[in-house]
Amino acid sequence: MKALVCNEYGPIENLKVEDVPSPSAGPGQVVVSIQAAALNFPDALMVQGLYQVKPALPFSPGAEFSGVVKAIGEGVDHVKVGDRVMALVPHGALAEECAVDARAVIPLPEDMDFATGAALLLTYCTSLHALKDIAKLAAGETLLVLGASGGVGIAAIEIGKLMGARVIAAASSAEKLALCREHGADETIDYVSEDLRGRLDALTDKRGVDVVYDPVGGTHSEAALRATAWGGRLLVVGFAAGDIPRIPLNLALLKERAILGVYWGDWARRNPKDQQAHLLQLLAWFRKQQIAPPVTEQIPLAGAAAALQRMAGRQLRGKIVVLPGA
Ligand SMILES: NC(=O)c1ccc[n+]([C@@H]2O[C@H](COP(=O)([O-])OP(=O)(O)OC[C@H]3O[C@@H](n4cnc5c(N)ncnc54)[C@H](OP(=O)(O)O)[C@@H]3O)[C@@H](O)[C@H]2O)c1
Incomplete structure (x- = not known):
């Protein structure tokens, strides 16, 4: 599969789209075929080694995505292949596929498109x-x-x-x-x-x-x-x-x-029930069209590094969504 890869901490321009092995679903995990992933400022900091979290190298940046479940691991029974989902991950969303803890995936509401789902959570x-x-x-x-x-x-x-x-x-x-x-x-x-x-x-x-x-x-x-x-x-x-x-x-x-x-x-990890209540509140507001994630651009994976540079350079508005399959 293709993924945006950070091989060493440094300038954003060093990020490359590379062919990397597809992930497999370990116990308790699902593999999601990513349809859309949104950029966030911490992604730009993380690849430069300027964020409080420094993943082991190499890694793919990207913290939020939506997509379709492609495979499920042992012990997963509440999510099935073909489900439309969205999720937050520490990193790894700027790729065609991502393996994620099955407890972290959230069903994508029927009336929510992939770009919106990717741009909502964080x-x-x-x-x-x-x-x-x-x-x-x-x-x-x-x-x-x-x-x-x-x-x-x-x-x-x-x-x-x-x-x-x-x-x-x-x-x-x-x-x-x-x-x-x-x-x-x-x-x-x-x-x-x-x-x-x-x-x-x-x-x-x-x-x-x-x-x-x-x-x-x-x-x-x-x-x-x-x-x-x-x-x-x-x-x-x-x-x-x-x-x-x-x-x-x-x-x-x-x-x-x-x-x-x-x-x-950190608050969400410490207060999962309150976080769940917030999520339900956001989905209710979305259903009533009271919130509308500001997706201003949808770009291919090949454009993600340049978009992160524009984000770090203060040249973006709203949310940029990357479509790995485009
Ligand atoms: N505390 C938390 O839990 C939490 C969670 C998520 C994000 N964050 C933080 O929130 C901040 C914003 O994240 P975001 O994803 O919303 O980013 P974003 O979409 O890029 O928005 C950041 C805004 O900051 C302004 N800005 C001012 N000086 C800037 C500069 N030198 N470079 C870049 N932007 C500059 C820009 O607006 P103007 O050009 O209009 O000034 C820009 O629209 C980041 O620092 C991120 O780490 C914190």
Whole structure:
């Protein structure tokens, strides 16, 4: 089978599509013929050796996919060959096939296409956990989403609206902000050409925002925290900008603000029942067409390395889906 392979940690351009042996289904596993796999920022970090998880080399990046079960291993009785499924894996999704623990596969709803199924899990689960369990976002509150046109950003906009918040989306270009509006943002700020703090003061009559969803880091985190209201919460989701900000703690004291970490993957492993409830909530929202994963491009496996480079270079909007069979 064909797979995108990382043979050594380093520049994304070193990734190659190679012929590798097809996986077989070990006990408790299924092999899935991958129809679609979505890119996420951690994939770009992982192949460069910059992510907290460093798989043994060689490996294929890619954390989420959808497809059709091709083989089942010993002891698997709740999934059968031919089932349409979606799954999250530590890595290995950017390939034609993947062997995965059968307990990790989720039936793909009949009305969900493969591209949507591939693009749903990681980002929407992260943003639902962040806004509901960590920020405890309440109806009527104001939510600021940074890096709002990216994968977790669009999910945060849609879920924030469903939770009854007023959502302000911040991103770096007019095209990116247009996508945020299409997905429900009430207000938008171009934080490259506009002053973030000043615009937030204007949009909230100087009251400030209640919750900041921050997958970006860099210089915007402190400006956003300074623009929060009494009791404001800053969600530390990621550092796509590369810099981990050092925030003066007096900002927390002054308005009883909270700086709250979000690590969805670890939380989901520790709280499988709550994660299952979140998954059911997301599928219910999808059925009612209240969430719509923002698949902006569908590309062949041969284009995946270049797309990861564009992601690391801030040149993408929404979710890029790779179709290994294309
Ligand atoms: N904590 C968790 O559980 C968890 C789970 C999933 C993902 N994450 C993290 O969340 C972050 C976003 O992931 P994602 O998959 O949504 O990524 P994405 O789709 O690439 O979105 C990231 C956004 O960050 C902004 N950005 C600002 N400076 C950037 C730079 N120098 N390079 C690249 N992007 C830059 C970009 O928007 P603008 O150009 O508009 O600024 C971009 O849209 C990553 O750091 C990821 O590791 C965390």
